[in-house]
Amino acid sequence: MNIDHIEAFIYISHYGSFNKAAEALFLSQPSVSARIQTLERELNCTLFNRESRRVELSEQGKIFLPYAKQLLQVYERGMQKLQLQTPDRQELRIGCTISVSNYILPWLLPAIREQHEHFQARLTTELTDHIVLKVLNKELDVGFVRNITHPSLQSVAFYEDPIKLFVPEHHPFVGESYISLERLAGQELVFFECGSLDWVRIHRLFESLDYPPRIVYHVDHLETAKKLVLQGCGICLLPSLCVQEEVKSGSLHSIAVPELEDISLRTNLIYLKEQPSPFISTLLELRKRIWVNSFQTVSSLSHPLN
Numbered sequence: 001m002n003i004d005h006i007e008a009f010i011y012i013s014h015y016g017s018f019n020k021a022a023e024a025l026f027l028s029q030p031s032v033s034a035r036i037q038t039l040e041r042e043l044n045c046t047l048f049n050r051e052s053r054r055v056e057l058s059e060q061g062k063i064f065l066p067y068a069k070q071l072l073q074v075y076e077r078g079m080q081k082l083q084l085q086t087p088d089r090q091e092l093r094i095g096c097t098i099s100v101s102n103y104i105l106p107w108l109l110p111a112i113r114e115q116h117e118h119f120q121a122r123l124t125t126e127l128t129d130h131i132v133l134k135v136l137n138k139e140l141d142v143g144f145v146r147n148i149t150h151p152s153l154q155s156v157a158f159y160e161d162p163i164k165l166f167v168p169e170h171h172p173f174v175g176e177s178y179i180s181l182e183r184l185a186g187q188e189l190v191f192f193e194c195g196s197l198d199w200v201r202i203h204r205l206f207e208s209l210d211y212p213p214r215i216v217y218h219v220d221h222l223e224t225a226k227k228l229v230l231q232g233c234g235i236c237l238l239p240s241l242c243v244q245e246e247v248k249s250g251s252l253h254s255i256a257v258p259e260l261e262d263i264s265l266r267t268n269l270i271y272l273k274e275q276p277s278p279f280i281s282t283l284l285e286l287r288k289r290i291w292v293n294s295f296q297t298v299s300s301l302s303h304p305l306n
Helices: 003-015 018-025 029-043 059-085 098-103 105-115 128-136 197-207 222-230 240-249 280-290
Strands: 090-096 119-125 142-145 153-168 188-192 214-219 235-239 252-255 264-272
Touching (some): 098 105, 098 119, 098 264, 240 252, 264 280
Antiparallel strands (some): 142 264, 153 235
């Protein structure tokens, strides 16, 4: 009997719908239906009455439900117990976005290993939606993604990176402490787009201007955007963490824009509520060291975890 089939049965009984259960499990509706059909064949009974719009448990389904929940709970407790009791198998399977992989994990992973001698990490770099799916399917232990909500996941704000305007050396803005949004009129802009709501807000601010900046390059990768700015191809709004070294060397300069001061890129830590990794407490403790008043400024990021 496949534990995934038991999980699908519990989700359908909770939501009263194959479609809603499929959405919660990040699966297709036919996949969920196939799991239930296999389970029903194994049990030699019908678990759901499918005649009405809302799927309801059959009498056999009602009898089996508490045992199914116990099976899933025992399995999850056993998995967690094994992880806690096997010091040589302290592997943390991490899913993260490209920016987290490039700018946060190189500091975070050594800090975890300082507290866990046998710590090993297995990294997967994916889009947020793919990471959420893999955490739900227990293919990953934790994920570092944009802000999301899901009934089966604990989602904790882990890091908030301020979005600032960066210009190359010798740009006319260099030396100014701040500029107004209107001063961006006519400027050539490299626009980095990652799909979060903060970037939508930036678009709306630009649309409010009589003469918005000219978006010359629209890119979806931080390093591409940064290198274009370094080559003098335009100015760019970027998360502060990705330009630490360039700011230190003087090849890029941060210019304050008051209208953009409350805009940031947020990274959340996600994990299963019912089966947290034994490393969660360590991650949450490290989070306290880099989360200062819910906002981290670029001036304090010479080493994010110090």
